Amino acid sequence: MKVSEKPASYINTLDTGRNMGCERLPHETDKKLIKFLPLENVVEIVSGFGFPKALQGKTDGELPFFKVGDISLAWNNGQRGLTKAQHYLDQEEALSIKARPYPKGTVVFAKIGEAIKLNRRAILGQPAIVDNNVMGLIPKEDMANADYLFYWTLTLRLGDISQATTVPSVRKSDVKQLPFPWVPLEQQKRIVAEIEKQFSRLDEAVANLKRVKANLKRYKAAVLKAAVEGKLTEEWRKQHPDVESASKLLKRILVERRQKWEEAELAKMKAKGKLPKDDKWKKKYKEPPKVDASNLPDLPTGWVWTNFEQLAEDIPNALKAGPFGSALKKSFYVPKGYKIYGQEQVIRDDPSYGDYYINEARYKQLESCAVKSGDMLVSLVGTIGRILVLPEDIEPGIINPRLVKMSLDFRIVDPIFIRAYIQSPYVKYLFAIASHGGTMDILNMTILKGIPIPLPPSEEQKMILDEFDRVATIEAELEKASSTNLLRAERLRQSILSKAFSGELTVEDEKGMENKCQTRQ
Known part of the structure; x- marks a missing residue:
């Protein structure tokens, strides 16, 4: 099972001009045709209407009523036109609130609030009403093509145009004098075709x-699925039949753990001058429960079913849920001190995120919930089963009530392997069965302790983790190249628009373009 070692070969597709088609952007200019006119000369600038709650909620009707959320939804879905609304009115209802439908082709965008900074806009795909948080630009039929107008608005930064008040806003006076690059309508249509x-x-x-x-x-x-099922290292096992099996390793560690407990107990009794007369005291030792594998899938040779209690490090509070909420109120937080780790760090896979802290006195009260490097943090509420393995040099701190921390015995298992297993479809299925809460999914320590875990031999784990590292390296390389190329794509879009509205994007007829392509090829 291999993946391309050079994913960059697939993603270097946005070099300027080279892969955009057979030609680079034309450099001939047509600036003489452009006249920069005040925007109010080529469009009617309008605002929307108040929308009483009593009229909201109709899912069909004569007139769609679009809100800022509809513009954002279309933008995020890569749609230019607004056609389907979440609210509708009939003509009489529109008259009752003195709302005027704006025509198809009106360019709309948010005019108030933080939505302005998102810089999103759309075109009405049919006559519709917009709410009073929206501004519309209605193109005058003899002056502006709707698509040309829309693409021009993409060159504007609405946040820069807005008034810098407590609540940002764009007013008619802010946009009416903006210089609009007017050319004859037929030329506008040709420029739109070239842009598209x-x-x-x-x-x-x-x-x-x-x-x-x-x-x-x-x-x-x-890879993750094959790893936790043993298929990824199937050939490796055939070539290494003599490695210590996971069952032998686990048994050896558990025996050592019991011996350590017995030695500690004997030392305590000797210190008190009370030597045991028999071995009954040994019955006090609490063995970690074994896994009933009778109904579980067969494992590869050398593997064994285990659980978190067997895999836990032999220290107090190795498996520990966060404190009760009353023990960690927000009123206890301080600007600096001991960090509070919560789901926000786990979901982001970033232990450095966040700035919630408690003082030393509170930390000592909750020290049973303290974390250390190598601990595995598991999210319990809502976004369940997400895992963060704490790296070296973390800030000292504790977990909050929405996490469980697990200190595993590194001699038996690597927490990175456990993280991969918890992400497998099988465990997600187990979580789905066990975790249903009232309004959201919830895990707890009992559920986690009941999860059966397939344990490979230590040497086989190393081979699996090597493959994880290789895939992670490729993923990081791809992510970096992806981000670079997406930024490059956005710069190219702006370059195209800049040329289009400065007279540098000359349109050629199809025959001329075909001849140019053949010549260059």
């Missing part, structure tokens, strides 16, 4: 990049 042709090439390159990322994600999932 160039954008379609960019979209194809970006889609290819996303496909590569999706393929790697599927490959990574396949």
